[in-house]
Amino acid sequence: MRAGPLSNDRVIELLNAHFVPAFVSNEDYDAGRVSKDEKRERDRIWREANEAGLSSGTVHAYILNPEGKVLDSRHVAKAAEPGETARLLEKIVKDLKVPAGEPAVKPASQCAPPAAPADVLLLHLTARGFKGASWDDFPAEDWIALERGEWEKLLPPSAAAAEDSWQVDRAVAAKILTRFYPQTENNDVSKREFEEISLRATPLPAKDGMARARLEGRFKMRHDFYPGRKDGRLAEARIDGILKYDPKTRTVSSLALTTHEATYGPGTFAVAVRSHAPTTDR
Amino acid sequence: MLCLGVPLAALLLAQAAPDDLATWLERRLRELEPTASERKFDRVGWAGSILDAERIARERRRPVFLFTHDGRMATGRC
Numbered sequence: 622m623r624a625g626p627l628s629n630d631r632v633i634e635l636l637n638a639h640f641v642p643a644f645v646s647n648e649d650y651d652a653g654r655v656s657k658d659e660k661r662e663r664d665r666i667w668r669e670a671n672e673a674g675l676s677s678g679t680v681h682a683y684i685l686n687p688e689g690k691v692l693d694s695r696h697v698a699k700a701a702e703p704g705e706t707a708r709l710l711e712k713i714v715k716d717l718k719v720p721a722g723e724p725a726v727k728p729a730s731q732c733a734p735p736a737a738p739a740d741v742l743l744l745h746l747t748a749r750g751f752k753g754a755s756w757d758d759f760p761a762e763d764w765i766a767l768e769r770g771e772w773e774k775l776l777p778p779s780a781a782a783a784e785d786s787w788q789v790d791r792a793v794a795a796k797i798l799t800r801f802y803p804q805t806e807n808n809d810v811s812k813r814e815f816e817e818i819s820l821r822a823t824p825l826p827a828k829d830g831m832a833r834a835r836l837e838g839r840f841k842m843r844h845d846f847y848p849g850r851k852d853g854r855l856a857e858a859r860i861d862g863i864l865k866y867d868p869k870t871r872t873v874s875s876l877a878l879t880t881h882e883a884t885y886g887p888g889t890f891a892v893a894v895r896s897h898a899p900t901t902d903r
Numbered sequence: 904m905l906c907l908g909v910p911l912a913a914l915l916l917a918q919a920a921p922d923d924l925a926t927w928l929e930r931r932l933r934e935l936e937p938t939a940s941e942r943k944f945d946r947v948g949w950a951g952s953i954l955d956a957e958r959i960a961r962e963r964r965r966p967v968f969l970f971t972h973d974g975r976m977a978t979g980r981c
Contacts, residue, residue: 622970622972622976623944623976623979624941627943627944627947627970628940628941628943628944630943633943633946633947636947636948636968637946637947637948639965639966640965640966640967640968641950641956641957641959641960641963641965641966641967641968642947642948642949642950642956642967642968642969642970643949643950643951643952643953643955643956643967643968643969643970644949644969644970644971644972644976644977645952645953645969645970645971645972646972646973646974646975646976647971647972647973648973648974648975655952656954658954659952659953659954662953662954662957663953663971666953666969666971667971679971679972679973680971680972680973681970681971682968682969682970683967683968683969683970683971684966684967684968684969685957685960685966685967685969686966687960687961687963687964687965687966687967688961689957689960689961689967692966697972710968713966717966719964719965719966722963722965724947724948725948725950725959725960725963725965726948726949726950726951726959727948728945728946728947728948728949729945729948729949730942730945731944731945731949731977731978732945732977732978747935747936747937748979749935759937759941759979760935760936760937760941760979761978761979761980762937762978762979762980763978763980804979804980806973806974808974808975808980825924828922835924861924861928862928863924863925863928877928877929877932879928879931879932879935891935892935893931893932893934893935893936895932895936
């Protein structure tokens with residue numbers, strides 16, 4: 622949906638001018654991360670659509686009238702057909718005589734950086750698969766938050782000479798690399814298994830008063846495509862990047878990483894990571 | 904060395920001068936990061952929940968468009 626109708630100019634115009642749009646992830650409802658009232662309402666909509674003889678299911682688009690009554694619905698496959706969602710929205714606007722207006726909710730990034738304390742190093746990750754499947758229609762994004770005790774371990778050991786290279790702490794490397802996989806239905810990284818992981822920093826000449834180190838490494842980790850289905854797939858890649866830091870204050874200025882020769886099962890992928898100034902929550 | 908199967912890109916990268924590496928890295932990140940076209944989804948004003956959407960719908964006398972899905976559409980982890 623996101624790469625299809627929800628990126629279509631006409632659909633965006635209709636949603637903003639005439640509707641109150643919402644999208645929800647069933648994971649949040651099934652894992653108890655929403656209120657009981659919210660879950661009850663989602664279930665009510667599903668049930669009401671079914672009872673009305675409309676298409677209903679977990680991955681669906683639903684239209685409700687201003688009182689919450691289900692008026693229409695589409696299975697995702699139908700909704701994604703060219704022109705289908707625009708036609709549905711136009712029909713509703715016409716039937717209900719909904720006047721055009723400003724967006725009911727101000728548009729905002731749906732992948733904005735999370736609020737974090739000022740001493741957290743936020744990393745924005747982009748992952749792209751290159752299999753040509755619908756999964757690859759738009760990239761995956763993650764935010765990785767490294768706390769002070771973690772990003773400090775990216776820095777050279779206090780006793781190291783200026784020219785010495787150093788191995789980045791394995792746990793910190795793992796926290797970053799655990800999200801190095803393309804778009805897949807499985808996104809549970811809580812039981813991550815690395816078969817290989819290394820990340821080494823080598824000093825580069827300082828620039829603009831900032832110390833720099835080249836980061837090089839590689840990893841190989843198990844990552845099943847679907848949740849709960851062991852398929853033996855491995856994500857593996859070489860890693861290259863640059864760490865900028867202030868050796869006097871022992872703070873990280875920036876971190877950038879990317880992959881090359883990255884493979885996942887029969888396909889290839891690539892990852893980009895860039896540090897981001899945190900939006901503080903205090 | 905190429906006949907030993909070492910990929911050319913990796914070879915060139917390994918020998919790159921620091922500034923060349925920085926330039927290459929910045930270009931690579933820009934190539935991979937989401938484009939404006941891939942973020943058109945952000946141009947929609949999304950309500951934060953079903954109950955929020957229904958409340959606003961009652962206030963504004965508008966219908967609700969609701970998409971329920973598995974995974975994480977907002978981040979592409981779906």
